[in-house]
Amino acid sequence: MKLRENVPISELTTMRLGGSARFVAEVSSLQDLREAYEFAENGGISDTSAKTSDTKKPLPVFILGDGANTIGRDEGFPGLIILNRLKGMEVVEETSDDVLVRAMGGENWDAFVGFCSERGYSGIECLSAIPGTVGAAPVQNIGAYGQDISQTIDNVEAYDTKTHEMVVIGRDEMKMSYRSTIFNTGADAGRYFITAVTLRLENDEKLEPPFYNSLQKYLDEHGISDYSPANIRAAVSAIRSEKLPDPAVEASAGSFFKNIHLSDEEAEEAKLKGLKIYDKPNGDHVLNAGWLIEAAGLKGKALPGGFHISDKAALILINDSAKSYKDLEQARAEIVRAVFDKFGFKLSQEPVEIVA
Ligand SMILES: Cc1cc2nc3c(=O)[nH]c(=O)nc-3n(C[C@H](O)[C@H](O)[C@H](O)COP(=O)(O)OP(=O)(O)OC[C@H]3O[C@@H](n4cnc5c(N)ncnc54)[C@H](O)[C@@H]3O)c2cc1C
Structure with a gap:
């Protein structure tokens, strides 16, 4: 396995935020994968025989692919991020x-x-x-x-x-x-x-x-x-x-919020209020989060913290200049508040966050 230390998570994720990961291992075989987990289990020591009772506790592990649905936080990650590079x-x-x-x-x-x-x-x-x-x-x-x-x-x-x-x-x-x-x-x-x-x-x-x-x-x-x-x-x-933004050019994590799934009653009520509901053939009723953001007047708008909402797809939050997770918190709060004030629905975030 290929091991690196103190790697910025911002370089491993398409939203380009996050402090450093203590260790990052790239695994390209099942043998590498086992070694990576052993390394974490041994508290960040490759040679298991060197482990003594006063060596470190097992490290937390986070699995990462291309980081297109994952957001790093400012405090980084005190453990091992394993990058999946198994091919075939x-x-x-x-x-x-x-x-x-x-x-x-x-x-x-x-x-x-x-x-x-x-x-x-x-x-x-x-x-x-x-x-x-x-x-x-x-x-x-x-x-x-x-x-x-x-x-x-x-x-x-x-x-x-x-x-x-x-x-x-x-x-x-x-x-x-x-x-x-x-x-x-x-x-x-x-x-x-x-x-x-x-x-x-x-x-x-x-x-x-x-x-x-x-x-x-x-x-x-x-x-x-x-x-x-x-x-x-x-x-x-x-x-x-x-x-949609190309992650290599514009930083984003794709759809930033999840669509909202409603019961039959909630869907009827929402329709009476003029909300656009998609009734799926399987009986599911979907309220599109992008539609809510657009209807709240935010499509294409700049947000505090160095973000803007794409002018082509209202569900995409683009990071123009933010360097800190705190900036993201500000922008997210602004969107959630605007949608809640207008429609009474609380949006929930789709991308996962790297936490120990
Ligand atoms: C521009 C853009 C457009 C997008 N459009 C869509 C879309 O249309 N539909 C859609 O569904 N998603 C979309 N996404 C989100 C994203 O592409 C998907 O969620 C994709 O599957 C993420 O892959 P990844 O390798 O980057 O995952 P990562 O972000 O690296 O990981 C995502 C989650 O999966 C876990 N994970 C990763 N690999 C493994 C593994 N091997 N074993 C176990 N757990 C693992 C991670 O721990 C994390 O919790 C979009 C994202 C972007 C940036």
């Missing part, structure tokens, strides 16, 4: 109906979508151009344009930090719902280091319209009627590159 993609099994594809957790997610879409495998083409790693994708059940990974995931392989064993976790055990899974919610949050993800995709199938409004509009305007995975992927990528 393969077709495991293919029939005329479906196909099992597997990628290692440190692969780039969009490259994996490309690998699948170019082969004509359908099921994740709408998840094109989402920044980050394969291993992080199941953690918050990434989703976009009507697809989320819960629809196609078959299993993940993971290192169980409690038992120190490799395990296989099946789709039903992951308890996936909107931005929530066993990996980020409840007693087992942070317990599993996902080393590989296997998806079951459709072979030789195409999605059917109607598509999400902006996607449908793009397809119509460009006269695209062949909804092959490669064509849908190209359309989604083009729409996203127009609308």
Whole structure:
């Protein structure tokens, strides 16, 4: 494993905030991964024989991919951040109906979508151009344009930090719902280091319209009627590159707030107040957080602390010049207050924070 000391978290995360991590280890094999956990368990000493009763306590560990959904705090992290750099993609099994594809957790997610879409495998083409790693994708059940990974995931392989064993976790055990899974919610949050993800995709199938409004509009305007995975992927990528900031150029963590899910009664009440509610085919009622921010008059606006809200996507908070987590707190408070004052709904943050 590649080990570094005192690394600024701002360099490891796309929002570019955060003090230093005491240690950062890049792992590119399962052996590296075990060594990294042993290193943390031994309080930051590589040679276990050197450990004595008065050496340090075990270090806290935080798992990081590309940091596209994670925010560092000013106090940094007093433990070990493990960067997932496990690589590899393969077709495991293919029939005329479906196909099992597997990628290692440190692969780039969009490259994996490309690998699948170019082969004509359908099921994740709408998840094109989402920044980050394969291993992080199941953690918050990434989703976009009507697809989320819960629809196609078959299993993940993971290192169980409690038992120190490799395990296989099946789709039903992951308890996936909107931005929530066993990996980020409840007693087992942070317990599993996902080393590989296997998806079951459709072979030789195409999605059917109607598509999400902006996607449908793009397809119509460009006269695209062949909804092959490669064509849908190209359309989604083009729409996203127009609308969403490139993390390499503008600092953000993508959607900064979660959409709000309402009961039947709450949805009726909200509709009477003129709020735009999306009634999903599965009976779910969704109040779009971006819509609330825009309706509160904040789209494109500069905020205290060196941030602004994207003028193309109201859910995206962009860091122009902030260096401190305190600046983020100010900007976040301003948005939450404006939306609450106008609509009575409290927004909750989507990106996770690195805390010991
Ligand atoms: C411009 C932009 C657009 C975005 N658009 C979308 C979108 O459309 N839809 C969407 O869902 N998200 C979106 N996101 C959020 C982000 O891309 C996803 O959440 C992505 O999965 C994060 O990957 P990552 O490797 O950067 O994860 P990180 O930020 O590194 O980690 C995220 C969380 O997962 C945990 N984690 C990471 N790797 C592992 C692992 N191997 N095992 C266990 N836990 C792990 C971390 O501890 C952390 O809690 C967007 C972000 C940006 C910056």
